[in-house]
Amino acid sequence: xxxTIRNFAAGAAMxxxxxCGSSEQAPQRLTGIGATFPEPIYTKWFSEYxxxxxxxxxxxxxxxxxxxxxxxxxxxxxxxxxxxxxxDEQIAAFKTARSSGILHFPTVLGAVVPTxxxxxxxxxxxFTPAALAGIFLGKIKKWNDPALVSxxxxxxLPSAEIVVIHRSDGSGTxxxxxxxxxxVSPEWAAGxxxxxxxxxxVGLGGKGNPGVVGLVKQxxxxxxxxxxIFAIQNSMPAGxxxxxxxxxxxxxxxxxxxAAASVPMTADFRVSxxxxxxxxxxxxxxxxxxxxxxxxxxxxxxxxxxxxxKWMLGPGQSMAPALQFAAxxxxxxxxxxxxINNIQ
Amino acid sequence: xxxxxxxxxxxxxKFIQRVRTGDPIAHTIxxxxxxxxxxxxxxLLYHLWAGSGLPRETFGWSFVTGSAWDxxxxxxxxxxxxxxxxxxxxxxxxxxxxxxxxxAIFLAELAPRRASDALTFMxxxxxxxxxxxxxxxxxxxxxxxxxxxxxxxxxxTLGFLPIFQGQFLGVSIFSASMVLAIMIVPFIVSVSRExxxxxxxDQREAALALGSTRWESTWKVVVPYALRGILGSVFLAxxxxxxxxxxxxxxxxxxxxxxxSLLAPGYSIAAVIANEFAEASSQMHQQVLxxxxxxxxxxxVLINGAARLMIYSYxxxxx
Amino acid sequence: MTLSFRxxxxxxxxxxxxxxxxxxxxxxxLVILGYLAWNGATSLNLNFFTKLPAPVGEAGGGxxxxxxxxxxxxxxxxxxxxxxxxxGGVYLAEFGAGMFxxxxxxxxxxxxxxxxxxxxxxxxALVVQPMKRHSTFAGGVALGIMMIPIALRTTEEFLRAVPxxxxxxxxxxxxxxxxxxxxxxIPAAKSGILSGLMxxxxxxxxxxxPLLFTAFGNTFWSPGWLNETATLPQMxxxxxxxxxxDQNRQAWAAGFVLLVLVLxxxxxxxxxxxxxxxxxxx
Numbered sequence: 001x002x003x004t005i006r007n008f009a010a011g012a013a014m015x016x017x018x019x020c021g022s023s024e025q026a027p028q029r030l031t032g033i034g035a036t037f038p039e040p041i042y043t044k045w046f047s048e049y050x051x052x053x054x055x056x057x058x059x060x061x062x063x064x065x066x067x068x069x070x071x072x073x074x075x076x077x078x079x080x081x082x083x084x085x086x087x088d089e090q091i092a093a094f095k096t097a098r099s100s101g102i103l104h105f106p107t108v109l110g111a112v113v114p115t116x117x118x119x120x121x122x123x124x125x126x127f128t129p130a131a132l133a134g135i136f137l138g139k140i141k142k143w144n145d146p147a148l149v150s151x152x153x154x155x156x157l158p159s160a161e162i163v164v165i166h167r168s169d170g171s172g173t174x175x176x177x178x179x180x181x182x183x184v185s186p187e188w189a190a191g192x193x194x195x196x197x198x199x200x201x202v203g204l205g206g207k208g209n210p211g212v213v214g215l216v217k218q219x220x221x222x223x224x225x226x227x228x229i230f231a232i233q234n235s236m237p238a239g240x241x242x243x244x245x246x247x248x249x250x251x252x253x254x255x256x257x258x259a260a261a262s263v264p265m266t267a268d269f270r271v272s273x274x275x276x277x278x279x280x281x282x283x284x285x286x287x288x289x290x291x292x293x294x295x296x297x298x299x300x301x302x303x304x305x306x307x308x309x310k311w312m313l314g315p316g317q318s319m320a321p322a323l324q325f326a327a328x329x330x331x332x333x334x335x336x337x338x339x340i341n342n343i344q
Numbered sequence: 345x346x347x348x349x350x351x352x353x354x355x356x357x358k359f360i361q362r363v364r365t366g367d368p369i370a371h372t373i374x375x376x377x378x379x380x381x382x383x384x385x386x387x388l389l390y391h392l393w394a395g396s397g398l399p400r401e402t403f404g405w406s407f408v409t410g411s412a413w414d415x416x417x418x419x420x421x422x423x424x425x426x427x428x429x430x431x432x433x434x435x436x437x438x439x440x441x442x443x444x445x446x447x448a449i450f451l452a453e454l455a456p457r458r459a460s461d462a463l464t465f466m467x468x469x470x471x472x473x474x475x476x477x478x479x480x481x482x483x484x485x486x487x488x489x490x491x492x493x494x495x496x497x498x499x500x501t502l503g504f505l506p507i508f509q510g511q512f513l514g515v516s517i518f519s520a521s522m523v524l525a526i527m528i529v530p531f532i533v534s535v536s537r538e539x540x541x542x543x544x545x546d547q548r549e550a551a552l553a554l555g556s557t558r559w560e561s562t563w564k565v566v567v568p569y570a571l572r573g574i575l576g577s578v579f580l581a582x583x584x585x586x587x588x589x590x591x592x593x594x595x596x597x598x599x600x601x602x603x604x605s606l607l608a609p610g611y612s613i614a615a616v617i618a619n620e621f622a623e624a625s626s627q628m629h630q631q632v633l634x635x636x637x638x639x640x641x642x643x644x645v646l647i648n649g650a651a652r653l654m655i656y657s658y659x660x661x662x663x
Numbered sequence: 664m665t666l667s668f669r670x671x672x673x674x675x676x677x678x679x680x681x682x683x684x685x686x687x688x689x690x691x692x693l694v695i696l697g698y699l700a701w702n703g704a705t706s707l708n709l710n711f712f713t714k715l716p717a718p719v720g721e722a723g724g725g726x727x728x729x730x731x732x733x734x735x736x737x738x739x740x741x742x743x744x745x746x747x748x749x750x751g752g753v754y755l756a757e758f759g760a761g762m763f764x765x766x767x768x769x770x771x772x773x774x775x776x777x778x779x780x781x782x783x784x785x786x787x788a789l790v791v792q793p794m795k796r797h798s799t800f801a802g803g804v805a806l807g808i809m810m811i812p813i814a815l816r817t818t819e820e821f822l823r824a825v826p827x828x829x830x831x832x833x834x835x836x837x838x839x840x841x842x843x844x845x846x847x848x849i850p851a852a853k854s855g856i857l858s859g860l861m862x863x864x865x866x867x868x869x870x871x872x873p874l875l876f877t878a879f880g881n882t883f884w885s886p887g888w889l890n891e892t893a894t895l896p897q898m899x900x901x902x903x904x905x906x907x908x909d910q911n912r913q914a915w916a917a918g919f920v921l922l923v924l925v926l927x928x929x930x931x932x933x934x935x936x937x938x939x940x941x942x943x944x945x
Contacts, residue, residue, distance in 0.1 A: 031797070031879070031891060040907070043882060044718040050883075059891060061880040062901070064622030070630075075795055090625060163513065168598030168615075170415075170623025192416065196623045199414035204515055204609055205598025207619060208904045214483055218514060233906040323719060365839035374754035377747045378767045381811060385774050388785050395788075446684030454678060455685070463689060465929065470692055471862050472925035473699070474869030475779075476900045477918045481695060526691055533688060534862055535817065538855045542824035557666060557674035573820045580816060583775035589872055590900070614778035618872060621780065637781040644776035648769060 028304055032060045034068025034081025035172050036208075037110055037227055038288045041325045042081065045316050049308060056304055065172050065196065072291050073097050078301060080291035083110075083172020084196065085270035100295035103343065104269045105309060105336055106287040108317075109260055109326035111228040111251040112176050113238035113284070117216050118143065118158065125239045126151040126248045129275075129283075132241070133185035135162055135223060137192075138202035143221060151242070158221065165215045165224035168205025170197035176286040177225050180274035228252075229324045243283040244275050253326035255282035261329040269336070285326075295344050302343065309340050389641065396635035398628055408639065413600040415620070420632045422639050424600040428610040429643065431517055432592065433585040435606065436524035441578055443525075444532030445567075448574075451533070452540035453562050464537055470530040479594030482523045487514040487595060490522065495607065510605040515597035518606040523591050528581035535580065539573030540566060575655060579648070586644055589614040613640045696922070703919025706912040711920070716882055716898070719907050726917055728884050732799065732892035733921075736878055737868060739803020739888070740810055745860065748814025755815070756822035757844050768819075775812035782808055783873035791877055797891040802878030806867045813866070817859025821852040861929045868925055871896040895921045 032042075039062035046058040065082035072080030073094045085104055086094070094102045114127055131147040134140035140147055144157045167174045175196045182189040192198045204219075206212040209230045216224040216236065228251045231238040240248040249255050262278030265271060275283045292309075296302040313336055317327040328336075362368060399407060399420065410421020447467075451460045495512045502508050512518075543566045551561035567574070597609020598619065617633050624630045666674075710725040717724025751771070755764050786805035791797055825848050833843040849856070874880075878892050880901075885892035895917055902914035 027883075029890070033879070040719045040905075043716075044720070046882065047718045047721075057883045059879075059881050059883060063875055066621075066623035066625040067876075069625050074792060076791055076797065087625075168593065169619035172623075192414075195416040196625070197415040197620050197629070199412070199416070199419075203599075204513060205611075205619075207593050207598065209906065210904045211594065215515065218483075218487070227906075230906045233908070366841040367839050370841035370844065371754075371758050374750045374758060377750035378754045378759070378763075378815075380747055381751055381767060381774065381815065382770055384808060384811070385770050387789075388774070388777065388782075391785055391788055392781070443684045443687060446681040447688045450678075450681035450685040454681065463685070465933075466692055466696075467688060468858070468862055468865065468929070469922060469926055470695065472865030472869055472922055473695060474871065474896045474899055474918060474921060476871055476896070476903055477699065477869075480903055481698065485694070485698065529688055529691075531862065534858060535820065538858055539820060539824055542821070542855070544826060555666075557670055559674040559677045560670070563677070570824075573824060576816055576820050579772050580775065580813065583772055583812070584866075586776045587778035587781075589778050589780055614780065617778060618780045621784070622875075634784070637778070637784070640776070640778065640781075641773065644773050648772050648776075652769070 027055045027057045028300060030056075030058045030078045030301060030304060032058065032068075032079040032081060032290075033063055033071050033077045034060075034291070035065045035083045035288055036062035037083055037172055038062075038081065038108055038325065040229075041108055041320055041323050044319055044323065045312060048316075048319070049311060052311075058304075058308065064170065065175075066170060068291060072102070072293070079293075079305065081107075081289065082291060083286065083288050084175045085272075085289060086291065094293075098293060100293050103292045103294050103339065104289040105292060105339070106269055106289050106328055106332060107312065108320050109253070109256040109273075109285055109287060109328065110176075111256045111282050111285045111326070112173055112180075112225055113228050113231050113251045114223060114225050114241070115213065115216055115231050115236045115238055116223040117220055119220060121155060121157075122237055123155055124237060124250060125155065126242065127239045128242045129180075129184035133181050133188050136164060136166070136181065136201070136203070137185075137188060138164070151248075160221040163219050163222040164200075164203030165206055165212050165219065165222050166200045166203045167197075167209075167212060168207050170195075171208075172196065172286070172288065173209065173225065173227055174198070176274060176284060179272055179286075180284045183275045228256075232324055241283050243281050244277045245279050245281070247279065249280060249282045251282045251284070253321050253324065255280055256285040256326035257329050259283065259285040260287065260326075260332065265332055265335055269332075269339070292343060294342055306340055306343055310337065313337055389638075392634055392638040392641060396631045396638055398631045399635045402628075407635065411600070411602065413616075415624075415626075415629050418626070418628050422613070422636060424602055425611050425613040425616055425636060426639065426643060427602050428517060428520075428596065428612040429586060429614070429640065430647075431606070431610070432521045432524055432596070432612060433582060435517075435521035436528060436585045437578070437582060439521070439525040440529045440532055440581060444529045444577075444581075445536055445574065447529075448533050448536035448540060449562060449567070452537045453558075453566070460537075464534060467530050468534050470526075471534075475527075475588065475590035476594075478523055478527055478591035482519065482591060482595040486523060486526075487519050490514070490519055499607075506604045507606045510603070510607050512607040513597070513609065515595050515609055516607050517596060517603070517610040520592045520596035520610070520612070521606070523595055524585045524588055527588060527591060528584050531581045531584065532574075532577045535577035536570070536574045539570040539577075542573075543569045579651070582647070582651075583644070586640065586647070587614055589618045593618055613637075613643075699915065699919045699922060702912070702915035704916070706916035707919070711913075711916060715884070716893070719905075719910065724913075726893070726895065726898050726913070726920075728881060729893040729895045729898045729917070730920070730924075732878065732881070732885055733868065733895040733924075735799050735885075735888065735892065736802040736806060736874070736894055737864065739800060740806035740867060741864070743803060743807030744810030745814050745863075748811040749818050749856075751811070752815040752818025752822065753844065753849075756819045757840070757848070768816075771812045771815050774808070775816075778872075779809060779870050780872035780875075783876045786873060787876040794889075796889065797877060797879035798889045799878060799885060799892045800888045802874050802892065802894065803888075805873035805877045806870065809867055809870065809873065810863050813859060813863040817862070818852075818856055821855030821859065822848055824855065825851045857932060861925075861932065864928065865925045868921060869896050871900045 042060045068080035068082050071077045144159045178194040182194045206215040209226045212224040212226050213234050216222045240250050242248050258278045259273050259276035259281035262276045263273045313333050320327045411423045412419045412421045551565040592612050593615035599609040600611045613636050621633050710723050713727050714725030790801040790804050833847045874894050874897050880897050881891045881893045899914045899917045902910040
């Protein structure tokens with residue numbers, strides 16, 4: 001009997017302890033959810049911002065662009081994040097659900113690179129748009145196909161069969177790649193099309209960027225695609241893509257920023273920058289966006305969001321290159337600073 | 345204990361006395377707990393049904409028989425996933441049940457008590473390894489092991505069977521089944537061992553006294569006595585295998601296809617839901633995934649029902 | 664009387680096979696635990712247990728909030744799921760008979776087969792959407808629902824395993840049915856029921872998918888029960904699939920810590936309740 005009472009008391013004490021919050025000034029808490037690709041830079045930003053403003057805690061979780069769109073529409077989070085812009089359908093659904101509009105704010109740029117596993121070849125292979133499309137369509141089956149050999153005269157490509165590796169989970173990375181392929185290959189556009197999750201004509205599916213990288217590492221003569229950061233961090237070879245100007249460009253923060261600069265920006269910032277026309281532009285680049293409702297009831301939250309956006313477009317941008325993200329080009333920055341005023 | 349009053353003329357007084365013993369209260373409270381499980385599951389079923397209206401109208405029954413999976417063109421068919429789920433679970437059971445039961449028998453009947461306790465303790469710990477770590481271990485340890493040691497031996501000896509033909513790229517239905525088998529073995533070992541231990545000693549002694557060998561007394565007397573509990577553990581294991589998500593998606597290859605070979609990549613219902621739900625942004629895509637949850641529920645109903653029928657008829661035939 | 668050669672051979676063979684099975688399982692176990700320990704223990708330091716997660720590139724981060732968060736979510740899950748499962752198991756073993764019991768048993772097995780991610784989606788619709796916020800409580804609801812089937816099945820099986828003679832003895836001495844159950848039968852089965860509870864807790868402690876949409880995750884501390892919280896399995900998932908080797912190492916460390924914590928709770932519970940010699944009761 002006494003044992004039970006003792007256990008009860010211990011349990012009650014633990015409950016009380018766990019339930020008591022911080023006794024000083026209650027922190028201003030915001031939550032956001034969305035794309036996993038920019039998560040490293042977002043967590044860095046929110047951590048730095050909290051150091052500047054001690055009482056503001058912005059909690060971001062990367063669980064996928066779809067989750068971001070869904071939950072910001074549900075109202076269970078304060079803001080969302082996505083690697084692909086919301087469709088007109090989704091914006092209309094948001095209006096119906098939350099009776100306000102939703103604004104897109106580009107934050108950083110990323111690039112998708114083809115990565116491969118060929119014994120003895122660590123050089124950067126060149127890929128033409130047609131070659132890449134052909135490989136993922138399953139039309140180009142061997143590594144020594146003329147399309148690949150002609151772009152890489154100095155490399156001895158084996159006659160082995162290509163094993164294609166793609167994403168099994170829906171992802172912004174897949175969206176960017178398929179968006180690009182749809183633009184450069186009519187056959188791709190008519191077939192699999194663009195989307196975060198599509199029906200892949202050939203290949204194995206790996207879960208997440210690390211799943212793809214892992215499979216490529218383990219499977220000889222394989223090719224996959226992944227965010228530039230993953231290739232760098234895992235020391236995987238990254239192919240060079242031929243851009244619209246005909247040059248073979250390596251993916252770097254600079255070539256991604258150049259791609260963004262060479263595409264005219266729309267008023268709502270929902271623009272695709274794949275297959276950009278700049279001379280040094282990397283053709284498989286993309287923005288990633290924060291999704292912010294344009295009417296925010298809570299005045300305190302509104303102030304925090306507006307202030308954070310301004311900070312993000314200022315000192316925040318300078319933190320991007322250290323984490324291998326590309327900063328936004330100047331004209332886009334200016335437009336965004338103006339657009340912040342639309343948040344009421 | 346309250347002493348019975350000398351005379352109990354009313355039923356009311358009798359009723360009060362019965363209530364004092366606590367029986368009706370215990371009966372009611374525990375009964376309510378049991379009923380609440382029905383309520384929760386019913387609510388879950390309702391949510392699955394309500395959340396999948398769009399695809400049910402659009403596809404009807406062809407959803408279960410179709411094999412296309414094209415989120416862009418919005419053509420969906422569940423057959424490859426049903427196939428993958430069923431095959432991986434069955435193969436996992438075929439491996440885990442004999443091994444698990446064998447280990448349980450050893451630990452319950454043959455091993456010295458302390459060693460048995462310690463080993464079981466550790467085996468139960470296997471159940472605590474997070475699913476995602478099983479997936480990682482699957483990729484880093486199991487798949488290379490299968491590629492270098494197990495599959496070459498299998499194809500050399502049993503390669504004439506269609507289930508062991510074709511190229512083995514590592515990630516496959518076979519790999520997923522093996523990972524599942526490892527994940528469900530702790531349930532079988534732990535529960536079976538406890539039930540075997542609970543069999544009264546006189547059962548064993550009677551069999552031995554009649555001249556049976558150790559094995560015969562175990563297999564023909566002790567195990568049948570504990571069969572009910574052992575089957576319960578198999579059901580638990582089966583359920584876990586059907587619903588396992590993370591570990592499976594990392595080693596199954598994630599290719600929605602039907603194949604006669606275990607060495608080919610495949611896909612399972614739980615894996616595709618986990619892969620696509622976070623990014624599914626169109627109404628139809630989301631609801632299709634919910635409908636897949638409904639399909640898995642129906643599948644579980646069928647498999648559990650069939651298994652129970654089999655056991656019932658087996659027991660009936662015995663009598 | 665000498666046994667036939669065949670019977671002796673079968674005896675020796677089968678008994679050896681069971682030993683082989685055990686060695687196989689134990690071997691796999693050692694490989695897994697060893698690999699986890701090797702990769703995980705080397706990344707452990709004091710920071711891990713005391714600090715909040717740091718962004719990539721900054722040293723000195725930890726998972727203190729995730730450890731506490733996991734503890735809180737599991738506590739809620741146990742308080743919700745175990746009583747329902749346990750009492751339901753008592754009903755099925757002691758009071759039940761007939762169709763209602765059969766249906767309950769069947770439905771419980773069905774619930775057990777629902778993928779954890781579907782339970783997470785269900786809990787999101789049930790708790791998070793109406794409350795318009797993610798919370799420790801929602802995570803606990805999701806995991807609690809997952810605990811019910813195992814709690815029920817194991818309770819029922821182990822109560823049934825208690826010999827009838829024990830019950831009859833108690834009733835012969837004048838105990839009512841409920842008194843018999845709660846003072847005689849349940850204590851006799853407590854070792855098995857506890858073992859089932861540990862198995863249950865262990866399984867649920869490592870689940871990630873249901874927590875993604877309910878507890879949500881948190882880079883900061885989570886006061887109370889109604890805020891989002893970080894949990895160990897989710898941190899493991901996030902860090903294991905990240906691009907950065909440092910975070911990958913932390914994922915292994917977290918996996919190791921999770922295992923050790925479950926081991927610790929397991930050991931403490933067994934010590935507190937004590938194992939009764941179950942073999943040969945009659």
